[in-house]
Amino acid sequence: MRRFVGAAAAAGTVGAVPAQRAGASARARGHEAGPVRDLRGPGVRGPRRLRFAEGDIVVVSGLPGGGKSTLIKRAAAEGGAEGGAVDSQDTRERWERRMPGALPYAVYRPLVRVAHYWGLWRQLRSGRSVVVHDCGTQSWVRGLLAAAARRRGRALHLLLLDTSPEEALSGQAARGRGVSAYAFARHRGAVGRLLSEAEAGRPPAGCASATLLDRRSASAVTRIAFHP
Template sequence: MDQVRPRELDYLSFTFCGYRQEGGAMTEVVDLRYPAGDLLVVSGLPGSGKTTLIRRAVAPLDAAGVPVRCVDSQDSRLRLERRLPGRVPYGLYRPVARLLHFAALRRALRAGGSVVVHDSGRVGLVRRWLARGVRRRGGALHLLLLVVEPAVALEGQMRRGRRVPRRVFARHRRAMGRLVAGAAAGRLPRGVDSVAVLDREAADTVRIITFG
């Protein structure tokens, strides 16, 4: 099997070898396919590789040729950085960057079509707001959890040149721990139709993320 249709299963479990368990057989993961018009939230620790996965694997068009919108908070931050003089600390303009990100999310929801969202997963309220928005237009919300060791995420932060404060990172770790533990127990977060859990090796086996 070279395609996974997450809506067919409530929970997709990926091992550290990049394989998934289905009916007692291990199946290599190649494609992740979601229904057209649905919304996929990619969550993980800061530095875990969410942006990398989205940029590498998400197909630009769905099966009907409709553009897939990707909303990444890093894009909002970079657009704002280009307008600021010199090296202004991120903490000073973080609230504005967040407002720009939420504005982009609202535009994507109103535009219709398939959407992929970069989200840390720390604030469940954001996820529930997205779920309500996509349900109002007849779609569903899916969650992809990218799970890496904290040390790996910290290395990712160093490579991108922006380190999350220790206290904030600890909150991210606790939130991700709750999401992963719930998924492992077969519990879907409120408003979520399916959950996929990938470690770094499993994420590397995903060739493409498509809709339709």
């Protein structure tokens, strides 16, 4: 059973500033005061805008098909985040358009990975704010992002999409692309561990904050913004 660690964010804008655990007064004001914000549940009115400090890094994790790319394209790329967005799905789609349709993805997947991480490195090197798509299974990626944030005196924040396996599989079917049962099981294990940490009231290692979203609250987010 999910344990809600914070209050619903009813305000139109929510900032990510670590503080003490939310209390009754914070709930009455309609926003979360702690480092873990739980915006899941039918009674939660999710924020339209998630705000972070300029130069910070935001990593979006969740199951394949859970809506990570959809959120990034709507709220970070098209929504105009004051920085950049690095989405591995975009990199894959660009390579797919260049390759013969009969060529299996597995053949050129290593090239897609190299292109994705090269683009990520360039974005991190620029020092700008960035929103990053993370599958959740590669903990070293979050370690790299946390180290990059620390080097420039900024913070790493986690947006974790908590969708059911059925919702994620439906999302994969809708986009016409799925993952193997083995890979999906690995994703479920990795995301489950991240959820367990956040639901215990602490962000995963290296993260200054964690925000838990379900499909309903994620669909309400129109912009991921960075401000001085």
